[in-house]
Amino acid sequence: MGCKNKEVSNSEVIQLEDKREIFVDHYLIDKLENASIQLHHPNDEGIVMYFDKPWEGVFCTYSTVINDNGLYRAYYRGGLSVDNEPYSNEEFTCYAESKDGIHWYKPDLGLYEINGTLENNVVLANEAPVHHNFSPFLDENPNALPDQKFKALGGTIREKIGLIPYTSPDGIHWKKLTDGGVIKEGAFDSQNVSFWSESEQCYVCYFRTFSNGYRTVSRATSTDFINWSEPVEMTYGDTPPEHLYTQQTSPYFRAPHIYVAIGGRFMPGRQVLTKEQAEELNVNPGYFKDCSDAFFMTSRGGNEYDRTFMEAFIRPGIGLDNWVSRSNYPALNVVQTGPEEMSIYVNQDYAQPTAHLRRYSMRLDGFTSVSAPYSGGEMITKPFSFTGNQLEINYSTSAAGEIRVEIQDEKGVPLSGYTLEDSQEIIGNEISRIVHWNHTKDLTELRGKTVRLRISMKDADLYSIRFKN
Structure with a gap:
């Protein structure tokens, strides 16, 4: 409802403006020669929170982390x-x-009496079934009301309740925006996520549906968070169907026009533990006959996901406790936790007394990269225009490796002063590096013109580019 159309034909000139591009798909890539897009895997930083309060329990899940x-x-x-x-x-x-x-x-919030005490960290209670999958977000809509700084959806399909909207001025005190559900056509039996899309200029909700016996995802949009469009089922390209138990779609904070979906892939009936092993771990008897891991996919709006990578983004860890049903489900959102670091959180040891939230770290923009081996390779982009005046790259090379950048016209002819020979030899490992050609970095004369990049690489990874001011 009222969303901007984000679809771009391959024959059109891509308008990069000053947006950062991460290489999670082939959106900007025309050709790769002896180079490929590589999926990178987060570093396990250990447990950050046990779900050990009496009112939390072994079924804690559907986490959301907001910066x-x-x-x-x-x-x-x-x-x-x-x-x-x-x-x-x-x-x-x-x-x-x-x-x-x-x-x-x-924190002890004192909002609800739970198990005989007000000294608890509960922000919503007594409104079943909303808290089964309550999923909040910080509203980035510039027109959002101050007392609706935070919004959330929660609910189920039973009795056609659907997803009920909530708002909060502070993320602690919540109230219903409407009494009834605002999205009613769906299964909703997991975390159903929503956010304000800066690029599409509307609210977007991605929610659980079923299709041909598989857990799938559908999407709806809204301009006011109350009136929503008819659901549209998401597509995944030419990939085999899988059970996507959660999808955790959210705008990547350094490139919000790109939505990253780091969700839980469910493998029903794929049993690893024996009954005796489950009993030894004290796993709930109903939750050890399946297994799960974390996957990575992306979207640029509309009803299409890109599943360039079918391999696991985060594999289950060593130990049988990681191989139970509905464990390894990532929390919603990727957040920055250091000058060069971002973090992803994952629910683990589900249905066990040791249930906890675990943190994984990556370099900024480091989901994927264009990667070339020691023998060398290159990437040529599709035609695009930009509005910045400097080219910033996030990259790493080996001590023997290098990156050089050539700017071409739309037909692939190198521009004078910006050839590979004019380019500096870039060696190192930096989140932000400004590219120079013969000691100049100013690209003002090329702003608004249609160009391509030819990026030559040796034993190197390129994580992102941005034409910045």
Whole structure:
């Protein structure tokens, strides 16, 4: 409803403007010679939070992590239920905070009496089944009302309740925006995520559906968070169907026109543990006959996901506790946790007394890269125009490697002064490096013109580019 059309034909000149491009797909790439797009895997940084409060329990999941201007907020499902019943008021939405995204604490909020005490970290209770999959976001809509700085959706398909909208001025105190569900056509039996899209200029919701026996994703849009378009099923290109239990689609904070989806891939009936092993780990008897891992896909709007990579983004760890049903589900959102680092959080040890949230780290923009071996390779881009006056790259090379950049016209003819021979030899490992040609970096004369890049690489990775001012 009212969203900008983001579709770009391959025959059109891409308008890069000053946006950062990460190489998660072939959107900008015309040719690769002895080079390829590589998926990188996050570093395991260990447990950051145990779900060990009496009102949290072994079924804590569907986590969301929000970087609110340096205050990190985590939301997740807790509950007293021993059988994971999603339609009772024995489930709650719990909350934790951090000043760095690494060290977390659970404040005593005093909002709801749970298990005989107000000293708990529950931000939503007594509104079943909303807290089964309550999924909040920080509203980046410049026209959002101050008392609606945070928004959320939660709900299920039972009795056609659908997804109910909530708002909050502070991320702690929540109230319904409407009494009934605003999106009703879906299965909703997992985390259903929404956000304000800067590039599409509307609210977008990605939610659980079923198609041909598989857990799939559909999408709807809205300009006011109340009235939503008819759901449209997402497509995945020419890839085999899989159970996408969660999809966790969100704008990448350094390139918000690109949505990254780091979700949980469910493998029903793919059993690793024996009954005896499950009993030894004290796994809930209903949750050890399947396994899961984390996948990576992207979207640039519309109803298309790009699944360039079918391999796992995060494999289950060593130990049988990592191979139970519905474990290894990533939290919603990737957040920056250092000058050169971003973090992803994953729910692990599901349905076990050791259930926890784990942190994984990556370099900024480091989901993927264009990579070339020692023998050398190159990438040529599609025709594009830009509005900045400097080319910034995020890259790494070996001590023996290098990167050189050539700017060509739209037909592939090198531009005088910007050839490979004019380009500096770039060696190193930096998040931000400005490219020079014969000691000049100023690209003002090329702004608005249609150009291509030819990037020559040897034992190197290129994570992102941006024409910045």
